[in-house]
Amino acid sequence: MVKDKKLYDLLGVSPSADENEIKKGYRKAALKYHPDKPTGDTEKFKEISEAFDILSDSNKRQVYDDYGLDAARGNAPAGNPFENAGGHPFGGAGGGHGGFRSGGFTNADAFNIFSQMGGFGMGGDDGFGFGSHGGFGGGSQFHSTGGSPFGGFGGGMPGGFGGGGQAPRRREPDTVTMQLPVSLEDLFNGSLKKMKLNRKGVTGSKESKVLEIQLRPGWKAGTKINFANEGDYQEEAGARQTIQFVLEEKPHATFKRDGNNLKMDLHLSFKESLCGFSREVTTIDGRRIPLNRSQPVQPNTSTTYPGLGMPISKSPGQRGDLEIVFKVDYPISLTADQKQIIQQYF
Known part of the structure; x- marks a missing residue:
């Protein structure tokens, strides 16, 4: 016992x-x-x-x-x-x-x-x-x-x-924090990053070490990855520093992340917002989805596609949503004839 x-x-x-x-x-x-x-x-x-x-x-x-x-x-x-x-x-x-x-x-x-x-x-x-x-x-x-x-x-x-x-x-060894910029695609698919460190060895001489950082699909900005005993050797601690990488998400040209969801703006002409349109939207994983409207579209309204957002790291196989926000590009000037037509029909 x-x-x-x-x-x-x-x-x-x-x-x-x-x-x-x-x-x-x-x-x-x-x-x-x-x-x-x-x-x-x-x-x-x-x-x-x-x-x-x-x-x-x-x-x-x-x-x-x-x-x-x-x-x-x-x-x-x-x-x-x-x-x-x-x-x-x-x-x-x-x-x-x-x-x-x-x-x-x-x-x-x-x-x-x-x-x-x-x-x-x-x-x-x-x-x-x-x-x-x-x-x-x-x-x-x-x-x-x-x-x-x-x-x-x-x-x-x-x-x-x-x-x-x-x-x-x-005393405990120090922790050295480094920002690790990664793309939204890296965080969507998962990716292996290699970082080369120049560090001080036990004898004080300089040496190199390559650290491999395996990003998991769905990880978010601010996620911390620690590599204990991989930095400069600190004699007073009898150990190497801990290297801590903090993920920093790079801006994306099309998508903006909101938790597990993705948002994108779809710009429409003034004519398209009134008369309708037919477009094709490409998702972050390369899937093409048709998007059609035959009726007027109000500015800043949106449509949501469930399951086309970011992977959810804690729930493998599940994804957030994709939200498409309609942005109407109004004309900055109108001719006299255009004004007359608008006044006549609206």
């Missing part, structure tokens, strides 16, 4: 949950409480990420089940057979995913885990996109450098099992 069920409850799984159930539980909870979401809660997000960090590692999970959360964090309880053993019970106290990190679980750790698991673009057969545990395969666009996916938590284990005093806590 497990000593404490708190971490299992955070992920919404039972103590007998297998690896796949733990991954799915983390995915659901992390997406709900991520700070960028309307339901976001930074502290809850950190707790969920720490729960996954412990329960997804068989060694940490065993210590948690047997001795509780403090032990899993590296604080050996009284009576722990590993206490004063002079080292880590599982073969070293490094900063990798299988080690017990010193200094406590930080917000940076939480975001690093979320990024390593695919961020908001979580995919794959189980909806998550990992490979085998610790490998983070399956097409994830996030690539950590160095031996630890959390970056900079290597070294010894002061304050851990059998360690000495608590080590000074390193």
Whole structure:
């Protein structure tokens, strides 16, 4: 019987949950409480990420089940057979995913885990996109450098099992924000963008790194994509900066986005607005639709085509609407004969 069920409850799984159930539980909870979401809660997000960090590692999970959360964090309880053993019970106290990190679980750790698991673009057969545990395969666009996916938590284990005093806590690495201009077509179809970074390495030398950013159909301006541990190396943090791209939508010549809907103006001559017209409109995905009117059209009225707008990222297969707004181009002057005809017939 497990000593404490708190971490299992955070992920919404039972103590007998297998690896796949733990991954799915983390995915659901992390997406709900991520700070960028309307339901976001930074502290809850950190707790969920720490729960996954412990329960997804068989060694940490065993210590948690047997001795509780403090032990899993590296604080050996009284009576722990590993206490004063002079080292880590599982073969070293490094900063990798299988080690017990010193200094406590930080917000940076939480975001690093979320990024390593695919961020908001979580995919794959189980909806998550990992490979085998610790490998983070399956097409994830996030690539950590160095031996630890959390970056900079290597070294010894002061304050851990059998360690000495608590080590000074390193500050979290900075987050560098960059605007990423993308076209409306990129956001409609999804697109792979490659960005080349010139960054400072561990030794201070300059190096290059290409980041691949997979845009998902339906993403909106303001969407943030984080690449943890990919910027300049910061010695005081013992890790690289987090690079954060913020999507910026380029103006489109025809369409204007309104949430999941698209709007376009259709300009009519004064004659067309009175006598009717026959036009053909091309949608953002290249579909041609006929548009006819035989009666007068009032300026700024509109017609709506359901399902011809932008993809809805949270509802695959669904799209918003296309709204066509009629704009009447009135003449700026009239001849005497034109005025007479208007006065005669109107």
